Amino acid sequence: xxxxxxxxxxxxxxxxxxxxxxxxxxxxxxxxxxxxxxxxxxxxxxxxxxxxxxxxxxxxxxxxxxxxxxxxxxxxxxxxxxxxxxxxxxxxxxxxxxxxxxxxxxxxxxxxxxxxxxxxxxxxxxxxxxxxxxxxxxxxxxxxxxxxxxxxxxxxxxxxxxxxxxxxxxxxxxxxxxxxxxxxxxxxxxxxxxxxxxxxxxxxxxxxxxxxxxxxxxxxxxxxxxxxxxxxxxxxxxxxxxxxxxxxxxxxxxxxxxxx
Numbered sequence: 001x002x003x004x005x006x007x008x009x010x011x012x013x014x015x016x017x018x019x020x021x022x023x024x025x026x027x028x029x030x031x032x033x034x035x036x037x038x039x040x041x042x043x044x045x046x047x048x049x050x051x052x053x054x055x056x057x058x059x060x061x062x063x064x065x066x067x068x069x070x071x072x073x074x075x076x077x078x079x080x081x082x083x084x085x086x087x088x089x090x091x092x093x094x095x096x097x098x099x100x101x102x103x104x105x106x107x108x109x110x111x112x113x114x115x116x117x118x119x120x121x122x123x124x125x126x127x128x129x130x131x132x133x134x135x136x137x138x139x140x141x142x143x144x145x146x147x148x149x150x151x152x153x154x155x156x157x158x159x160x161x162x163x164x165x166x167x168x169x170x171x172x173x174x175x176x177x178x179x180x181x182x183x184x185x186x187x188x189x190x191x192x193x194x195x196x197x198x199x200x201x202x203x204x205x206x207x208x209x210x211x212x213x214x215x216x217x218x219x220x221x222x223x224x225x226x227x228x229x230x231x232x233x234x235x236x237x238x239x240x241x242x243x244x245x246x247x248x249x250x251x252x253x254x255x256x257x258x259x260x
Contacts, residue, residue, distance in 0.1 A: 002054070004046035006071055009236045012038050013068050016047070020065035027055055086215050087226035098215050099222040101231055105205045106130045109140055113180075114204040114242050116145035118197065120217035123173025127217075131176025142180035145245060145254065147198040150189055158189035166258045182257035183249055198254070201229075202241060210238040 008016065019025035019037050029051040034044040054064050086098040106113065106129045113130065120126045134140050148165045150156075156164075162184070169182070185198040203211040213229025215221035232238070248254045 002050050004043060004050045005068060007235065008038075008043070008047070009239075013071065017065040017068040020061040020068070023061070025051075026061055028052065029055070081230040081232045084211070084213060084229040084231050085227065086222055087224065096231060098213060098227055098229060101211060101229075102203070102217075102222065103129050105203060105209060105211060107133055109133055109205045110137060111139070111206045112141045112143075112204075112242075114143045114145070114202075114245060116198065116200045116202045116245065117217045118147050118199045118201060120146070120173070121219065123169065124175040125219070127173070128175055130180075131174065131178070134176055134178040134180070138178070143245075144180045144182045145198055145200070146182055146184055146257070147188055148184045149197075150194070155191065158186065158191075161189050162255075163258065166260075169257065170260060179259065183254040184257055185253070186255050204238050204242045204245075207239050207242055208235050209233050210241055212241075 005013070005016070015037060016025070025033055025037055029048050031045050031048045034048045034051075035041050038044060038047070051064065059067070082096050084096040084098050084101050089095075106115075113133075115130070130142065134142060146169075148161060150161060154161070165184075170179070174180075185196065187195040188197040201213050201216060203213075205211075210232045211229060213227060215225070215227035215229060221227050245254075
């Protein structure tokens with residue numbers, strides 16, 4: 001009933017609360033009013049319905065505004081990031097472990113995973129937890145963003161490099177029967193040298209949790225190197241990151257890896 005209100009981005013929730021407090025938005029909470037207030041039509045009908053549901057329960061506009069404010073107060077505390085480290089442990093300091101965070105997030109994904117890494121080694125080990133979760137959750141949507149590198153002095157055409165990478169990835173590196181969707185940055189394959197590479201190391205799970213780290217998906221980065229990252233359970237920020245990557249995909253700036 002109230003999910004559309006709790007799922008609004010924080011700035012729109014604050015705008016809605018202010019309108020309810022001042023009476024700018026009042027019963028019967030017409031959809032047109034909500035569209036004007038939020039500046040978008042998407043989700044406005046659900047927000048209007050949620051406000052009318054609260055009204056039927058006797059929750060006034062000012063009370064609804066106070067409840068919306070409390071969501072943000074709670075969210076601001078819940079969104080405090082956790083530091084995540086790889087490397088030697090420091091006595092007396094608590095820190096989340098990079099490999100453990102990866103395994104926990106991938107092993108608990110319910111709806112979607114978007115993962116970006118610059119380098120991975122030992123694909124079957126690097127992707128083992130994710131492949132197993134895809135087998136467990138058949139509806140899980142998985143998108144991998146990977147960098148394809150041109151080795152020094154290799155003058156192969158870009159499409160040949162992509163084909164070799166795809167053949168190796170699907171036959172050797174990916175350990176599961178169900179396959180993710182994979183994208184790469186074609187600029188890294190230009191013959192005159194890379195005009196840019198896909199260097200981001202990030203993980204978005206269920207559009208709810210965001211993990212940004214300096215660590216690649218390698219044993220050294222996950223266990224031995226000194227790497228640092230931030231883990232946030234912040235839906236608004238997680239959505240912002242996943243939507244940015246999807247805009248790169250929709251705009252053709254990231255290309256799909258051939259499936260076979």
